[in-house]
Amino acid sequence: MNEIVTSLPVSAPAERRAKAAFTGQNGDFRRLITRGTLLELATCGFYRFWLAARTRRHLWTHTELEGDAFEYTGTGRELLIGFLFALAILVPFYLAYFLVGLEVERLKAFASLPLVVFIYGFSQFAVYRARRYRLNRTTWRGIRFWMDGSGIAYACRAFGWAFLVGLTLGLAHPWREASLERYKMRHTHYGDLPGRFEATGGSFFKRGWWIWALSLVPVAGYGLIIGSAAYAGMHAKTGEMTPAATALVGVGILTGLLSFLLIPFLYGAYKATEWKWWLEGIRFGELRVASDLRRGQMIGNYWKLIGVGALVTTIIGIVDICGAFLAQHLGVDFAAWGAQMKAGHIPPLMIAAYLAAYLPLILAISIVNRIYLVQRIWKMVVNSVTVCHIEAADAVVAKGDLVSALGEGLADSLDVAAF
Amino acid sequence: MSVAAIYFDGESSRKHAVTLNMAATLEITEDGKDLAAWPYGEIRRADGPKNVMRLKSSSAAPLARLEIRDPAAQVEIGKLCGGLAREAGDDVSTLRIVFWSLGAVVSILAVIWFGLPVFAERVTPFVPASLENRIGDVADRQMHALFGTKTCIAPEGVQALDKLVGTLTRTAGLDMTRAPAVLDTAIPNAVALPGGKVYVLKGLLDKAQSPDEVAGVLAHELGHIAHRDGVRRLIQDGSSSFLVGLLFGDVTGASVALTAGRGMLTSAYSRDAEAKADLFAGDLMGKLGRSPKPLGDLLMRITGPQTDNPLAIFASHPLSADRLAMLEKNQVTVTGQELLTPAEWRALKAICQKP
Numbered sequence: 001m002n003e004i005v006t007s008l009p010v011s012a013p014a015e016r017r018a019k020a021a022f023t024g025q026n027g028d029f030r031r032l033i034t035r036g037t038l039l040e041l042a043t044c045g046f047y048r049f050w051l052a053a054r055t056r057r058h059l060w061t062h063t064e065l066e067g068d069a070f071e072y073t074g075t076g077r078e079l080l081i082g083f084l085f086a087l088a089i090l091v092p093f094y095l096a097y098f099l100v101g102l103e104v105e106r107l108k109a110f111a112s113l114p115l116v117v118f119i120y121g122f123s124q125f126a127v128y129r130a131r132r133y134r135l136n137r138t139t140w141r142g143i144r145f146w147m148d149g150s151g152i153a154y155a156c157r158a159f160g161w162a163f164l165v166g167l168t169l170g171l172a173h174p175w176r177e178a179s180l181e182r183y184k185m186r187h188t189h190y191g192d193l194p195g196r197f198e199a200t201g202g203s204f205f206k207r208g209w210w211i212w213a214l215s216l217v218p219v220a221g222y223g224l225i226i227g228s229a230a231y232a233g234m235h236a237k238t239g240e241m242t243p244a245a246t247a248l249v250g251v252g253i254l255t256g257l258l259s260f261l262l263i264p265f266l267y268g269a270y271k272a273t274e275w276k277w278w279l280e281g282i283r284f285g286e287l288r289v290a291s292d293l294r295r296g297q298m299i300g301n302y303w304k305l306i307g308v309g310a311l312v313t314t315i316i317g318i319v320d321i322c323g324a325f326l327a328q329h330l331g332v333d334f335a336a337w338g339a340q341m342k343a344g345h346i347p348p349l350m351i352a353a354y355l356a357a358y359l360p361l362i363l364a365i366s367i368v369n370r371i372y373l374v375q376r377i378w379k380m381v382v383n384s385v386t387v388c389h390i391e392a393a394d395a396v397v398a399k400g401d402l403v404s405a406l407g408e409g410l411a412d413s414l415d416v417a418a419f
Numbered sequence: 420m421s422v423a424a425i426y427f428d429g430e431s432s433r434k435h436a437v438t439l440n441m442a443a444t445l446e447i448t449e450d451g452k453d454l455a456a457w458p459y460g461e462i463r464r465a466d467g468p469k470n471v472m473r474l475k476s477s478s479a480a481p482l483a484r485l486e487i488r489d490p491a492a493q494v495e496i497g498k499l500c501g502g503l504a505r506e507a508g509d510d511v512s513t514l515r516i517v518f519w520s521l522g523a524v525v526s527i528l529a530v531i532w533f534g535l536p537v538f539a540e541r542v543t544p545f546v547p548a549s550l551e552n553r554i555g556d557v558a559d560r561q562m563h564a565l566f567g568t569k570t571c572i573a574p575e576g577v578q579a580l581d582k583l584v585g586t587l588t589r590t591a592g593l594d595m596t597r598a599p600a601v602l603d604t605a606i607p608n609a610v611a612l613p614g615g616k617v618y619v620l621k622g623l624l625d626k627a628q629s630p631d632e633v634a635g636v637l638a639h640e641l642g643h644i645a646h647r648d649g650v651r652r653l654i655q656d657g658s659s660s661f662l663v664g665l666l667f668g669d670v671t672g673a674s675v676a677l678t679a680g681r682g683m684l685t686s687a688y689s690r691d692a693e694a695k696a697d698l699f700a701g702d703l704m705g706k707l708g709r710s711p712k713p714l715g716d717l718l719m720r721i722t723g724p725q726t727d728n729p730l731a732i733f734a735s736h737p738l739s740a741d742r743l744a745m746l747e748k749n750q751v752t753v754t755g756q757e758l759l760t761p762a763e764w765r766a767l768k769a770i771c772q773k774p
Contacts, residue, residue, distance in 0.1 A: 071466055
């Protein structure tokens, strides 16, 4: 075989590179998410299946590679059916879990730990199957992506690695990520083009170790706050608080609080590092991915999320306070509510007021979260990508069958599904 | 009319720059070679980016796609194909999703409201006593975690409590394996755990003015044990929170609206159970020749007068005034002897004092 290959005249086609692009408009996504969130409320949450499908369709159809947009073919109905099947599996499981839990909890308070471990393994199985489903519904140039491999084998790996990560205080995390991603990508295909993952845990560690080290600063800051408060509490009791000691405690708490400002920087830097490392490890045959994602972009996005979240909370808070004043002016007696609560009644007006004040806030926060944590990050990541050797994907032949959304249903019920 | 378009045949990722001929069918040709012919009636919209008309055909390969960018051609194709009016993507209209979701919510609430009480009623007899005792042990640990582990142990007081409970359980024909205890907390209440453990909280003893009042409360709690309310309640609460939690997921808004709803549902069961336990207490006190009315008096003293309220359905217990009235109906002339001697009563009141 080798002889034939080497004896062929070398006529490798010239390398072609293509930049990926996200063509969606921020406004379109904002409208889609706002409408979807309101519909979720109106349907007591059932709309979440259709919102998830719509979100993915929007993101993929506005993602372009060499001028051709991707397409996501999954539907809300599939997700609902997958969820119902997952329920049928989980109901007896939860019941058994409850009974077994009762039995071991009686023996020792922490004896139910193995069950938590079991649930963790099960959720990893769900994570794998959910990815398989989502990838299976993603197509480009009329060819679908697909995955084989076993969710159980993956769950066993994930479990072993979780144990190691715990043992090494998180230092084994990069190698865990690399190993799990290698398993996933080894079983990922685009038509008949097999995928693989070539980034290593070592390269992830080299890029990100300083983030891990710096994250000890806020931890120390937290310790400083607790320590200062304890010191103040101890001396306030004995009445020995000198002005100097007061100043010391103040400085301690302030320094601790200031160190918390580091968190968005560190988290943003970590996410950017992780994304870039992951993208650059992806291979499909000869095809490989490069990314010029910058840490500053990701950090900026998290600060925007914090800023917009704070702004929305402040505005709604002000509106709520004005509403409360207006209600008092119109003769609503808030003091009477407390008295009624004590007597074991909940005034109906109080429930209404609570909903009126609280619902807009959680809806707004959920919309802001979805915009900045889903669409903006997607856009940033897609726009950073350049695909090298894209000619490898020129004549890929279709392969791989449709799979069910059961895994996604399980992940949804276990509350581990990503966006 | 012929139009330039991009075609993917769904078998290979090869990109075909094609020409469309709008003849009897939509003919797709590349450099004069026929690639496919799509009947107009089978052409549907596929999900695509803005300004691009992406089409599929129900008779072609599922992922075969035709992309038309020219706006004039898009209009032309739209006229020829009847099936393009519907938006791509969703298989169900939003209105139908809303309609069926509300239907599902109503049916789940109906199951919780009507189905679960019957379910719990039927299942409770099948829960073996050993399992109930185990649940009781777990609940016992939670009680201690909640109120601290300070059990009152003044010996005369414990003796008085044992005597009072012994009289009540003998008369009721209950077989008690767990000794009652008093917990040192100011909250005026008493609790019966699954498996038969009764806790009286010290606050209740402080408010009580006669042995009959405490006996009434104990009889009420014994009623819960006799009816196995703890297990029934566990089954009902567990199942309803399971249904609500699992079906609605942890979704914005839904949980808020449903927390209020669930509070109402579970307290409705418990109101029924409380009324039955009151009946049991009245009956038991009657057998001892004592009046159940002091129980009502004690309740009124603890809760104070409660105004009637349309939201009384949220309360877990019936209103004290209603309970007093109910207990007064069972009023009997006192024929039995005092349940505790004055000395024993003083000892019980002082059970939490250190010697």
